[in-house]
Amino acid sequence: MAMERLRHLGWAVTPQRLSILRVVADAKDHPRAETVFERVRREHPHISLATVHRTLERLAAAGEVCKVTPLHDSARYDGNSAPHHHVVCVRCREVQDVEVAEFDHHWRGIEQIGEFKVLGVALEVRALCAACQQKTEHARSSRRIAR
Amino acid sequence: MAMERLRHLGWAVTPQRLSILRVVADAKDHPRAETVFERVRREHPHISLATVHRTLERLAAAGEVCKVTPLHDSARYDGNSAPHHHVVCVRCREVQDVEVAEFDHHWRGIEQIGEFKVLGVALEVRALCAACQQKTEHARSSRRIAR
DNA sequence: TCTCAAATGATAATAATTCGCAAAGAGATG
DNA sequence: CATCTCTTTGCGAATTATTATCATTTGAGA
Numbered sequence A, B: 001m002a003m004e005r006l007r008h009l010g011w012a013v014t015p016q017r018l019s020i021l022r023v024v025a026d027a028k029d030h031p032r033a034e035t036v037f038e039r040v041r042r043e044h045p046h047i048s049l050a051t052v053h054r055t056l057e058r059l060a061a062a063g064e065v066c067k068v069t070p071l072h073d074s075a076r077y078d079g080n081s082a083p084h085h086h087v088v089c090v091r092c093r094e095v096q097d098v099e100v101a102e103f104d105h106h107w108r109g110i111e112q113i114g115e116f117k118v119l120g121v122a123l124e125v126r127a128l129c130a131a132c133q134q135k136t137e138h139a140r141s142s143r144r145i146a147r
Numbered sequence C: 001t002c003t004c005a006a007a008t009g010a011t012a013a014t015a016a017t018t019c020g021c022a023a024a025g026a027g028a029t030g
Numbered sequence D: 001c002a003t004c005t006c007t008t009t010g011c012g013a014a015t016t017a018t019t020a021t022c023a024t025t026t027g028a029g030a
Helices: A002-009 A015-026 A033-043 A049-061 A101-107 A130-141 B002-009 B015-026 B033-043 B049-061 B101-107 B130-141
Strands: A066-068 A076-078 A085-089 A095-098 A116-128 B066-068 B076-078 B085-089 B095-098 B116-128
Touching: A002 A015, A015 A033, A015 A049, A033 A049, A049 A066, A049 A076, A066 A116, A076 A095, A085 B116, A101 B101, A116 B085, B002 B015, B015 B033, B015 B049, B033 B049, B049 B066, B049 B076, B066 B116, B076 B095
Parallel strands: A085 A116, B085 B116
Antiparallel strands: A066 A076, A085 A095, A116 B116, B066 B076, B085 B095
16 A cells, blocks of 8 residues: 555655655544654664655645644654545644535636645644633633733 | 723723734734734834734734644734634645634534533634645646646 | 732743764666 | 666754743722
8 A cells, every 4th residue: 555655656665754654644633743753763764754754744745644833843744645634722722624625616627726736634622621711720710811 | 882892891902912913803814823923023023023023922812813734834923803714725734714604603602522512613724725726726637646 | 119929031941853974775777 | 577766764953832830010999
């Protein structure tokens, strides 16, 4: 699978790339580059962090993986390239996939916006996860001004 | 205007903040922190870049300005806090506003997704601007394998 | 005007990512 | 399989964006 994807992209098939692709595909946690690095390292103790960054970046540019950028901090990658979107907690930065069927349906067929040629749409829902909602309640009740 | 916004947030009204707010509100180019800094500097030669970062960040957290994160590079800020979205060229990183009325209509009223409490939605359309479309054509025709 | 928490400026520190380059490896060809 | 060429890798240094620290200043209410 990973091999075919690389072939299809016209890229050289290297063990590092195979491993990175597999790790990202298996990950369910939207890992960041460093995390992918740690996992790939178990198979390839000599792989370099730079290689992981380079590869993820190229894969994202090619649309093979999805790059989520929760406001702040580092980029997160998602091996799921099927149409789906993300909710991210603005407080703890947890990311979770969401499907918004109606939304995707609406976009299907839109190929042009003004002078821009549409490649894809990334929907990021800014939200508060359950845990952080509670924490925020507490903080709020003990301060004068909210927000 | 800027002053009322600060008052409304319950923040101290400082000349630096007034200036930053005005610059972001007037900007039509989704400037990054450093650019805002350069502009504010014309009025306040002694302002610190840290202040600009701090202020933009707090404004974004308060929902007063919109933070766009075009894949890669630095955050871009948009003074337009009315509901709207962004198209970003994946090649040159140009950002442009888009309105997607039907989309906003669809989201109105959605306050919860699973355990997440929705605060807002950011839609980023990955695209190629006209100029980059051409450049990409050329690159493509002179290489063996595209992408 | 006085007081004090909040905001600022300067600079150091950190974190994420990218760059430069030599060495190793992939894939095409004979 | 031997060879040639172009791509990819690993390493470490460099860069870039952002945040933290802290002494000093300043806004705003009493």
